[in-house]
Amino acid sequence: AQSVSQHNHHVILSEAASLELGCNYSYGGTVNLFWYVQYPGQHLQLLLKYFSGDPLVKGIKGFEAEFIKSKFSFNLRKPSVQWSDTAEYFCAVNGGNAGNMLTFGGGTRLMVKP
Amino acid sequence: ETGVTQSPTHLIKTRGQQVTLRCSSQSGHNTVSWYQQALGQGPQFIFQYYREEENGRGNFPPRFSGLQFPNYSSELNVNALELDDSALYLCASSPPNGGGNEQFFGPGTRLTVL
Numbered sequence: 073a074q075s076v077s078q079h080n081h082h083v084i085l086s087e088a089a090s091l092e093l094g095c096n097y098s099y100g101g102t103v104n105l106f107w108y109v110q111y112p113g114q115h116l117q118l119l120l121k122y123f124s125g126d127p128l129v130k131g132i133k134g135f136e137a138e139f140i141k142s143k144f145s146f147n148l149r150k151p152s153v154q155w156s157d158t159a160e161y162f163c164a165v166n167g168g169n170a171g172n173m174l175t176f177g178g179g180t181r182l183m184v185k186p
Numbered sequence: 187e188t189g190v191t192q193s194p195t196h197l198i199k200t201r202g203q204q205v206t207l208r209c210s211s212q213s214g215h216n217t218v219s220w221y222q223q224a225l226g227q228g229p230q231f232i233f234q235y236y237r238e239e240e241n242g243r244g245n246f247p248p249r250f251s252g253l254q255f256p257n258y259s260s261e262l263n264v265n266a267l268e269l270d271d272s273a274l275y276l277c278a279s280s281p282p283n284g285g286g287n288e289q290f291f292g293p294g295t296r297l298t299v300l
Contacts (some may be wrong), residue, residue, distance in 0.1 A: 080238050115291050118288065118290070155216045172242060172280070172287065173234065174231060174289060178227055
């Protein structure tokens with residue numbers, strides 16, 4: 073079965089700091105990778121996705137993620153965070169024998185101090 | 187374009203009761219998935235419906251059941267409610283050409299079981 077680990081449960085940063093959130097998955101076959109964001113009081117929104125091709129993926133709001141197959145990782149980055157990035161971030165994977173089922177990590181709650 | 191909608195937004199039930207949650211998929215989307223998100227955790231896949239048939243199921247007991255209608259809307263039914271069923275229930279829809287890989291989430295229904 074697939075599993076997804078997000079190592080940072082809570083992250084607190086000051087505005088303009090750089091962000092990197094870790095994500096590792098267990099499945100070794102062909103996978104699709106996603107980062108979703110949940111702003112306070114809002115529904116899950118897709119930040120970015122990786123299906124194939126360039127392992128460096130750019131998403132909305134200045135976020136990017138790098139797929140490193142050898143490390144089973146898909147870490148999320150942003151060079152300079154803003155107060156409005158305060159949210160919960162979820163890494164998710166599907167594909168292989170799990171089909172279209174999305175397996176989510178436990179989430180990382182990011183707080184950006186103004 | 188109307189996004190995924192869910193009803194009701196909040197619901198309170200007691201142990202042993204039954205509940206039905208509803209989801210309208212985004213326009214043009216024919217696949218619907220349901221997820222359970224317990225407090226402080228990532229969403230967990232319950233099941234997926236495609237062309238009115240169950241198309242994959244997560245590790246949930248049979249008292250969790252669903253339906254998909256010809257207009258692609260869907261219901262999630264939970265019988266014999268338990269306290270641990272208290273959670274946010276998310277519906278996600280997928281477009282036909284995406285093969286279910288990219289899922290668009292609704293705002294969720296928060297179920298409290300007393």
